[in-house]
Amino acid sequence: MRQIRLHDTMSGELVPLHPREGGRVRIYVCGPTVYGRIHIGNARPFVVFMVLKRFLAHLGYEVTLVINITDINDKIYDAAREKGLSSVDLAAQMKSCYLADTDALGLGRPDAEPLASESMQAIVSYIRTLMETGHAYSAGGDVFFSVRSDPRYGVLSHRSVEEMDQGEGIHGAERKRDPLDFALWKAGKEAEDTSWEPREYLPEGACPEQWAAGRPGWHIECSAMAESLLGVGFEIHGGGSDLVFPHHENEASQTRTARGEELAQIWMHNGMVRAAGEKMAKSVGNIASLREVLDLAGEPGAHAAHTVIMYLLRGHYRQPLAFSAAEVLDAERSVYRIRDALRRVAAGQSSPAEMAHHRQAFFDALAEDFNTPKALAALFAWVRQANSQAQPVGDADLREMLSVLGMADMQPLQAAGSIEAIDPQAAELLREREKARRDRDFERADALREQLIALGWQVRDGPDGAELIPTPTEG
């Protein structure tokens, strides 16, 4: 099987992907906290890892991708209180939005999307194990992880415990034995409308007296859910680069100390989407929701989905990516270019054979740290060469590449159905223009073309008569 290399945050190097069990690749990605609709920055890891999965599956790997949904969190409690909703209702509502928004990308769903609220057994057991092995302690109802009990703490984010800022956490700082410790479990508070009783998930008498009803900390849920679904030592753990510290560092440490083994073999981190040079974040207030971006990405449906995927894949996943409406429209234009090329190809194997090297370059680029912009360059090189051929080129290569990118359903650029049915007015104008042209009344023909353009149609005169093509979204 083709050799894949991916950048691993822990080692800081490109490392070969070596599945433990034959061709099975297990991937866990940190998904969203559902307290509001996701923005285009949140959508980046979803797209990157869904497409990475497609690529690996295309090569013949058996891929299992898990993207969790955090539905218990301070932000959810806060947002729910603000809206006068129960945190359970808000989380359920926002989870539905997340599913709907990402469904619209047409990439399908991950193989599993575990919820923290439904993983309590695994979480509580995990915490219990950490307490038993001396890496966690309960205090005043909370349970904390003892950071200094892990001599390797810091290997992922490349920081040493000594040089870490001794910043105090907001909650429970006075109960921690060490300022670096973080909460595995937080005792319930007045303002929180949900809580779980740890002893319900443990054998009789196994729950320490000091461990109160409450909820899990953020980091432990991922260690627990990832392990329960994928086991320990799985191939790839992914997420945004802003999660490297402390979230992933903590996850890694929890699993290392509890199991004596690393959680994942390769840690992949995607760069941030930036708006006006700054990381897109709710706290900065510069967000564009995935829904909004889909709406401005042109014709609803597959076309808008492809535009958003194209926009996100135009940059290498590890680099920051500039966001603006103009960038999205720019991506849309490039989608149009491919759809236009699709008009000229024929079904079947691609030839001439010399075009095969573009297909090869496409897969080579993806195999070397999932270089999607380089792969897209190869795809466009294929398109250019196909366009320059006198005879229609077989579409197999292009369709294969598009399929890997999650754009298998891309349609040739043309009116979806008969113009008569879609836009009778345009159809009538076109007929009039054809007549004017036959009469060589070009002034009238051009005026009619202007009207068609105003209606959103491009007119293309060809040997078989004029054709109406939908125009790209105006910048």
Next chain:
RNA sequence: GGCGACGUGGCGGAGUGGCUACGCAGCGGCCUGCAAAGCCGUCUACACCGGUUCGAUUCCGGUCGUCGCCUCCA
């Protein structure tokens, strides 16, 4: 302050010690009644200063600048 990343042509964005990235936009040409699309060509690109080298945007050192993490964060 600590750790890390990065500064590429109008914009976005790859990459390489010497060979056209690519996309969008612009300009010229071919094609077209004219266009559109396509094709061909094109536009002072590699922050700055040193160094290594036959040769550096690509390696090394420094300067300036930007961004991320260090606190919730995809």
